[in-house]
Amino acid sequence: KNTPFSSDGKKNMNPPASVSALKLSFSDEVKRAMRADEFKLYYQPQINVKTGELFGAEALIRWHHPERGVLYPDSFIPQAEYSGQIIDIERWTLGRLFRQQAEWQEQGEELTNIALNISGNHFVHGSLVTETAHLTHSYQIDPSYITLELTERINTELDVWVSQVSMLQDIGIKISIDDFGTGFNTMAHLVDVNVDFLKIDQSFIKKMTSDNRAFKVVQSLVQMAETLGAVPVAEGIESQEALHLYQQTGGQIVQGYHYSEAIQAQEFQNQYLSLEK
Ligand code: C2E
Ligand code: CA
Ligand code: CA
Ligand code: CA
Secondary structure (H helix, E strand, C coil): CCCCCCCCCCCCCCHHHHHHHHHHHHHHHHHHHCCCCCCCEEEEEEECCCCEEEEEEEEEEEEEEECCCCECCCHHHHHHHHHHHHHHHHHHHHHHHHHHHHHHHHHCCCCEEEEECHHHHHHCCCCCCHHHHHHHHHCCCCCEEEEEEECCCCCCCCCHHHHHHEEEHCCEEEECCCEEECCCHHHHHHHHHHCCCCEEEEEHHHHHHHCCCHHHHHHHHHHHEEECCCCEEEEECCCHHHHHHHHHCCEEEEEEECCCCCCEEHHHHHHHHHHHH
């Protein structure tokens, strides 16, 4: 995820004039999009391959831009991290997730596992615990049904990280480590705190079918999750072949295009929730 802006995250560097102008127009665009309600949460199903049942979903943001069509997060999240607006965007995604869960709950169709991505900026910003506690209370949501996905590459002190995670878990929220296996400081963080899920990065899953070493790495990551008391979740399962291989590792929860891409809430409800009735 390389943008011209994200090189070292220093706030006080002076970007060239052209970059300043770009940054300004991007922030204005985001503000406009928030007012116009152009951000949407899409939901990608997660399947328990042992039972064949729906396990839960990961919520993924999309920007329905009036001129540029549907924008994917890789095209605007890095810039929003740079501009600081990721905090505003994620206040919206958090609120939207809880509201969606409340709507589904009213219809007796709430998900027992629903996951949302949280950026490093937001995680270290400090308000996440308060925001989450507030939302849990005001929407009357069972916090253990909500998972926050954190990336390993968060630039923060170990003890700050551990205490933030513990405070969220004290509220009852579940914690998942995204892109597991790709970070540099994983073990130091994970030995000190019990996270609930580890998401095995799709780069390993995709290589697994053509590369036996990658398969063995996936096997070890599944075992590592179990050693750490976390449930492994595979992402990027695109084929029957990948699914079969992954099942041989003992892993049970999968997500990927083999089942479905992320779809809009109503479609997700029609396809995956209403069926259970
Ligand atoms: P991620 O958290 O690793 O999410 C998984 C990405 O892989 C999603 O891309 C998903 O659509 C895609 N994917 C799922 N199954 C498959 C598959 O079988 N094959 C392939 N090739 N791809 C698959 P998406 O939605 O474009 O999101 C990209 C990244 O943007 C996410 O990666 C996440 O880091 C970030 N992101 C998405 N929504 C949010 C959000 O609300 N907040 C923040 N901070 N980041 C978000
Ligand atoms: Ca994720
Ligand atoms: Ca991931
Ligand atoms: Ca990723």
